[in-house]
Amino acid sequence: MPYNATNVSVAAGSKKLINDLSVTVTAGVFSVILGPNGAGKSTLLKVFSNDIKPQCGTVTLDGDPISGLDRNKLARRRAVLPQSSTVTFNFTAYDIVKMGRIPHNESDAASEVVIDEVMALTKTTAFAARQYNTLSGGERQRVQFARVLAQIWPDEEDNEGKYLLLDEPTSALDPLYQIEILNIAKWFAKERGFGVLAVLHDLNQAMSYADDVYLLKQGKLDRHGAPTDVLTEKSIFDLWGIHAELIMREKSKIPSIVPIMNTAHTAAI
């Protein structure tokens, strides 16, 4: 059973931030929201996370509106990875991950088992005892990833679908760490059947990682489908105003998007 936004609209004053959008996040699928600045990507993610209540439309999890769900129950079903976070006082990386277990109301011993597992999966065990604020940006983001995994990590006899919302998860990171974070997210979609919804900026990352792409333009759904169908020379020009060329990579059979340098235009300036 999926995580659905149906015909949602959000307005700030008279300006519609998102307008009549319908988006589905399915178990095991890595869905990506793309669009130029101001297209409503983050707003849509906030509607999914229940930070913003839409004026029209509903968001449902397995058919139940999320606004009516118990807060802890919702927290155990879906987690949100922020762009980048600083923490006010010096928690250790381990303490940060442990906060993910708050909605589970369990003993420290029970938390410990889950924390050890998610820290091993995110390769953060080595710096468990270090102060979070002394870690590098990439290490912090992996610790945050471990925290959100701990949050939705199933308790015993819990077979409900789990969802990860990623809000530009790579925007503050070095290229290597960007790939690492996306690899982890992709792995959980494929191997653990998590439904993933990510806001990304990098079109090539979307091309490589997404199973399903939603292109937003001025708050509306412009195109929806598999990345290779949706990300075309035409759509890239329509949405971002970029002349681009798609070059097929030989090994992976995934096209690379390469912007065409418009030297004539530059010369005119």
Add this chain to the structure above:
Amino acid sequence: MSNTDLMTRTQLKRPSLVTLLCVLLAATVATNVMIGGYGLSLEKIAAIFFSKIGLETGWEYAPHEEGILMSIRLPRVVLAIFVGAALGISGAVLQALFRNPLAEPGLIGVSGGAALFAVSYIVLGSGIVASFMLPAVAFMGGICATVLIYVLSRNAEGDKVATMLLIGIAINAICLAGIGIFQFISDDTQLRLLTFWMMGGLGSATWAGILPTLILVTIGLAVLWRCAVPLNAYLLGISEASHLGIDTKRLTKIIILSVALIVGASVAVSGIIQFVGLIVPHIIRKFSGPDHRILIPASALLGATLTLIADLVARTVVIPAELPIGLVFSAVGGPFFLWLLLQKNRGVKNAL
């Protein structure tokens, strides 16, 4: 180091810190009860307590010594414990709520608001300081100041943390100006009462007078301690806490009300005591980290201990007169505050 080692280490450390603080507090209480204008030996104190519960020890004491212990020293010590605990916890909780290491009830105007309302009640009210009314009015003042700071800084653009501090300092200044105006317009009787109250410190403690404060502070402390785990999540960020299933709007309201309650109840009997709320949580964090499950009880214990020590200094260095306890704290707290600011700058440089 494996995670298991880490867990064992922190779990051992936490109870031992609280135990150490309990011992420290007990020692300070004993010292405060013994030392003063009239010295009481431990033997005499023990004899008085034992005779109260019907046991004869054979140690002798005079009736006026019982009076000094039961009616003067003890209520003052108990009040110091509650006021110190309230201020220590308020600092810890406000620093988490505003995600700012410099937040403190005395600095950001919560105490100022409470004092302004209390002073206005003394001057404009009947002039009778009824025991339950003064804490209640001070509580209202604390709430007004806290809500004002929170609402104004929430709508601020840019660096919210800096704006919040500046708004708090401005509100504090306005409150202190208001107190000045009330002092100016008050008549002689009111002025005596005001001055007595402002400088009063813990000196006027009687069992009947401190009872309302003890009750209100106990309620506030119990509520805040229960918020320890969600307060940890606040340090991740408000929206992150909300994603973890915490009802942040409700929790923020509960915290604001509880802080205003305990600060108001403290200010009503002891005037404005600055810096306890600032320094205590920082000292605790140095030892046990920022986890509020330890920070809150430990801040209460250390706040109580430091207030007792400051009160001991205040009432013994210039016998038979007394220094205001606020003066003692500011003399020590001011330099500590400077040190903290310099530490912070060094931290920023390291991060770059």
